[in-house]
Amino acid sequence: MKALTWHGKRDVRVQEVSDPALKESTDAIIKVTTSGICGSDLHLYELFGPFMLEGDILGHEPMGIVEEVGSDVKNIKPGDRVVIPFTISCGHCFMCDRRLFAQCETTQVRDHGMGAALFGYTKLYGEVPGGQAEYLRVPQAHFGPIKVPEGPPDERYIYLSDVLPTAWQAVEWADIPEGGTVAVFGLGPIGQMCARIARHHGHRVIAVDGVPERLAMARRHGVETVDAQSHRDIPEALRDLTDGRGPDSVIDAVGMESHGSPVAKLAQSITGMLPGRVAAPLMENAGVDRLSALHHAIESVRRGGTISIIGVYGGMADPMPMLRMFDKGITLRMGQAHVKRWIDEIMPLVDDDRDPLGVMDLATHRLPLDQAPHGYEIFQKKRDGAIKVLLTL
Numbered sequence: 001m002k003a004l005t006w007h008g009k010r011d012v013r014v015q016e017v018s019d020p021a022l023k024e025s026t027d028a029i030i031k032v033t034t035s036g037i038c039g040s041d042l043h044l045y046e047l048f049g050p051f052m053l054e055g056d057i058l059g060h061e062p063m064g065i066v067e068e069v070g071s072d073v074k075n076i077k078p079g080d081r082v083v084i085p086f087t088i089s090c091g092h093c094f095m096c097d098r099r100l101f102a103q104c105e106t107t108q109v110r111d112h113g114m115g116a117a118l119f120g121y122t123k124l125y126g127e128v129p130g131g132q133a134e135y136l137r138v139p140q141a142h143f144g145p146i147k148v149p150e151g152p153p154d155e156r157y158i159y160l161s162d163v164l165p166t167a168w169q170a171v172e173w174a175d176i177p178e179g180g181t182v183a184v185f186g187l188g189p190i191g192q193m194c195a196r197i198a199r200h201h202g203h204r205v206i207a208v209d210g211v212p213e214r215l216a217m218a219r220r221h222g223v224e225t226v227d228a229q230s231h232r233d234i235p236e237a238l239r240d241l242t243d244g245r246g247p248d249s250v251i252d253a254v255g256m257e258s259h260g261s262p263v264a265k266l267a268q269s270i271t272g273m274l275p276g277r278v279a280a281p282l283m284e285n286a287g288v289d290r291l292s293a294l295h296h297a298i299e300s301v302r303r304g305g306t307i308s309i310i311g312v313y314g315g316m317a318d319p320m321p322m323l324r325m326f327d328k329g330i331t332l333r334m335g336q337a338h339v340k341r342w343i344d345e346i347m348p349l350v351d352d353d354r355d356p357l358g359v360m361d362l363a364t365h366r367l368p369l370d371q372a373p374h375g376y377e378i379f380q381k382k383r384d385g386a387i388k389v390l391l392t393l
Contacts, residue, residue, distance in 0.1 A: 003133030004372045004391075006056045009049050010380075012373050017057065020129065020137035025072040028141035030082060034154035035132045036061030037372070037389040038086075038162060039188045040312050042380050043256070044122065048314070051122035060086035060119040061161040062131025063154055064393075066145075073141045082145040083160040084131060084138055085339035088117040091143030102336035107140065115336060132372060134393055146343055149351075156350055158390065159193070159359055164346050166337035167193035170251050170310035173333035176203045180248035183207070183238050183300055184223075185293045187214035189362060189388045190310060191253035195223045196357050198251075200349075206241055208234060208296075213364075213385040221358050235299035246302035254293035255311025291318060298324055309334035365389045 003017045020029055038061055044052060063083040066076050076082060089096055089104035096104050104116040112124045117139075120130020129137065138145060148157040167190050176182045180203055184195045187209035195218055198205045207218045210228035218225055224241070231237040239246050297307050298321060307330055325332075349356050364387045367375045375389040 001134040002369055003057045003129075004059060004369065005054075006044060006049075006052050006058055007054050010045055010377075012045065012058060012376055014370050014372055015055075017055075017133070020135050022068060022070050023137070024139065025070040026140055026142045027070045028066055028073055028076060028138045028145065029068040030062070030064040030084065030136050030138060030145075031067050032062045032064040032131055032134060032136055032393050034063055034158050034393070035059050035369075035391045036158055036161065036163070036189075037132070037375050037379055037391065039190065039255075039379075040121070041376070043312060043314070045376050045380055047256075048122055051124050053123070053127070056120070056122075056127065057129040057133050058120045059130035059132030059391075060121055061158065061163070062119070062136055063148070063158050063161060064136070067135070069141060075142060076145050076147060080145075081148050081150055083148055083157050084119070084136065085144050085146065085160075085165070086118055086121075086162045087336060087339055088119065088126070088128065088140050088144060089340065090140050091340070096143075099338055099341045101338040101340050118336075132369065132391055134369070144340070146340075154392075155360055155363060155390065159189075159362070160339075160343060160346065160350065162337070162339070163189050163193055163362075163388075164350070164357070164359075165339040165342040166190055166310060167197055167253075168342045168346055169337045170194050170253065170308045171197045171201065172342075173306075173310075174198075174249040174251050174308035175306040175331070175333075176201070176249045178202075180204070181206065181242055182249040182251060183247040183297075184251045184253055185209075185297055186252070186254035186311060187211070187218050187225075187387075188253065191251070192217060192221075192362060192387070193357065194251050194253055194310070196221050199223060200356060206238060206247065208238075211382055214387055217361070217387060220361065234296050238300045242302070246300050246305065248302055249306045249308065250297040250301045252294050252297045252307060252309045252311050256290055256313045256315070291320075295321065298328075298330065301328070301330060304329045306331040306333065310337075363388045363390045366392055369393050 066080045087102045088107045089101040090106035093105040107117040117126030184207040206224045208226045215225045378386040
């Protein structure tokens with residue numbers, strides 16, 4: 001089969017690889033029909049090379065048609081149309097019983113002290129082959145796959161794999177009070193959906209980004225915006241819009257590669273040039289994140305407010321303004337999305353032909369798998385108006 005494989009920094013290639021096969025009785029094989037490129041994939045493309053092996057298959061936002069199931073898989077059958085959550089969870093362990101599916105004890109990557117395994121995402125998360133491929137082996141298929149109806153286009157449901165539950169959790173974790181205001185930092189796919197979900201819940205939303213196309217998309221969905229390129233002091237701009245206090249809640253949908261952190265950017269660049277055996281322990285023990293978005297969130301949120309961090313961070317010794325956070329009485333919540341926890345609440349919205357979350361207005365590029373390297377390049381460099389890239393198979 002064809003699959004997108006990793007070969008080094010900014011070097012991904014579509015190659016012929018072996019077809020996947022069932023290994024466990026709880027496995028399934030699906031024929032992928034659509035697979036998204038996630039902002040988290042760009043971390044592999046740019047920074048997380050020390051934790052990758054040449055030839056690793058990328059991608060964790062797939063959907064498709066079931067081809068084959070193991071003997072213990074009763075919830076789906078060949079021919080079913082399914083979306084595959086990016087987190088791999090068993091559904092019945094201590095953590096899954098508490099709906100903390102991203103911490104599943106059955107698939108935890110204990111060798112690295114990490115949570116549940118993920119598709120297509122480094123040895124830190126299990127090195128499970130990903131879904132930017134013609135076929136995908138799905139472990140824990142007795143629980144994970146989400147059945148969706150025939151008929152509507154893939155674009156209607158593909159975001160159940162990651163974008164929608166991740167954004168939904170970010171809004172839930174933000175603990176926005178009734179009638180309150182939330183600021184969303186970053187208007188990539190997750191930030192766009194955070195803003196729309198918060199609006200759907202009846203909150204005032206102010207979104208911050210510096211890319212014109214992203215700001216325009218947010219405004220189409222009734223979101224107030226702050227252009228980061230036009231304000232030298234973003235926290236002050238947000239306070240000016242919120243009676244001088246700052247928003248009740250802030251969602252950081254940017255993460256470790258934010259702009260405005262030149263020293264950390266240099267550290268990331270140097271780390272990325274080191275041999276893997278040197279860079280990996282450095283990344284596991286040092287502060288290599290670019291923290292400007294998070295620092296802006298801390299400065300922006302009102303006293304006693306909540307910051308929900310959904311952008312990915314990877315450093316182990318990042319400097320944090322603890323005095324400022326303590327003095328303001330800030331609450332922090334964060335973590336990988338517990339995808340299946342939120343599906344029952346989200347599914348009626350994507351089933352709705354009125355499209356209340358605007359899922360049909362998120363993808364800016366739809367490319368065949370053969371053009372995936374181009375998709376990564378324009379997404380990473382924010383070229384050609386790329387906000388969300390879907391690969392079709």
